[in-house]
Amino acid sequence: QQQVKQSPQSLIVQKGGISIINCAYENTAFDYFPWYQQFPGKGPALLIAIRPDVSEKKEGRFTISFNKSAKQFSLHIMDSQPGDSATYFCAASMNYGGATNKLIFGTGTLLAVQP
Amino acid sequence: DTGVSQDPRHKITKRGQNVTFRCDPISEHNRLYWYRQTLGQGPEFLTYFQNEAQLEKSRLLSDRFSAERPKGSFSTLEIQRTEQGDSAMYLCATSDGGAKVVTQYFGPGTRLLVL
Numbered sequence: 556q557q558q559v560k561q562s563p564q565s566l567i568v569q570k571g572g573i574s575i576i577n578c579a580y581e582n583t584a585f586d587y588f589p590w591y592q593q594f595p596g597k598g599p600a601l602l603i604a605i606r607p608d609v610s611e612k613k614e615g616r617f618t619i620s621f622n623k624s625a626k627q628f629s630l631h632i633m634d635s636q637p638g639d640s641a642t643y644f645c646a647a648s649m650n651y652g653g654a655t656n657k658l659i660f661g662t663g664t665l666l667a668v669q670p
Numbered sequence: 671d672t673g674v675s676q677d678p679r680h681k682i683t684k685r686g687q688n689v690t691f692r693c694d695p696i697s698e699h700n701r702l703y704w705y706r707q708t709l710g711q712g713p714e715f716l717t718y719f720q721n722e723a724q725l726e727k728s729r730l731l732s733d734r735f736s737a738e739r740p741k742g743s744f745s746t747l748e749i750q751r752t753e754q755g756d757s758a759m760y761l762c763a764t765s766d767g768g769a770k771v772v773t774q775y776f777g778p779g780t781r782l783l784v785l
Contacts, residue, residue: 561712587771587772589773589774591776596778596781597778597779598672598674598761598763598776598777598778598779599713599761599776600672600776601773601774601775604771604773606771644712644713646712650771650772655718655725655726656701656765656772656774657703657715657718657726658703658705658713658715658763658774659715660712660713660714661712662710662711662712663710663711663712
């Protein structure tokens with residue numbers, strides 16, 4: 556029940572295209588859903604995050620869509636660029652007071668944007 | 671650069687040796703997490719500190735592992751009698767527990783190779 560399932564495992568997109576990565580969770584106590592971007596040899600960097608009280612959040616070219624009833628959320632990267640080539644991780648945590656807020660990560664999606 | 675630093679960045683050791691890693695958090699962050707990331711996987715939670723108190727430990731943290739956070743500032747993670755299965759990236763993340771949304775910022779990680 557603590558798992559976060561992520562797909563696809565890898566993704567190849569043409570420059571200018573839309574990249575879509577999907578995640579699903581089981582634990583309804585999760586209330587914070589961040590996406591992290593990781594380049595080889597680096598630590599994960601927060602990209603964008605959403606709370607379950609909204610269905611969509613947009614920051615620049617990055618959008619999270621959230622479906623609470625289906626317990627699914629996805630990352631959309633519009634106008635994908637070669638510099639977006641990285642591994643993307645979805646995660647979930649319990650963010651309310653008293654919780655440790657430990658992050659449960661998906662298995663990652665390796666995105667390659669071809670020029 | 672998130673402001674979280676880790677040292678060393680790389681460590682090669684022989685099986686059976688002890689190793690110690692250090693994490694320096696963003697100065698005002700009272701929460702500190704250790705995660706382990708193996709190749710092709712997402713980070714997995716190991717342990718959590720709030721100030722100097724270690725409040726949660728994962729079952730992944732065997733008795734060969736010990737973590738400390740004296741005075742609620744930097745933290746150390748020690749692995750005794752290393753095994754080849756300990757080879758992984760060890761990531762430290764910190765957050766401000768007083769913030770409305772407790773965002774975790776990751777350091778660059780320490781990559782451990784056990785020969």
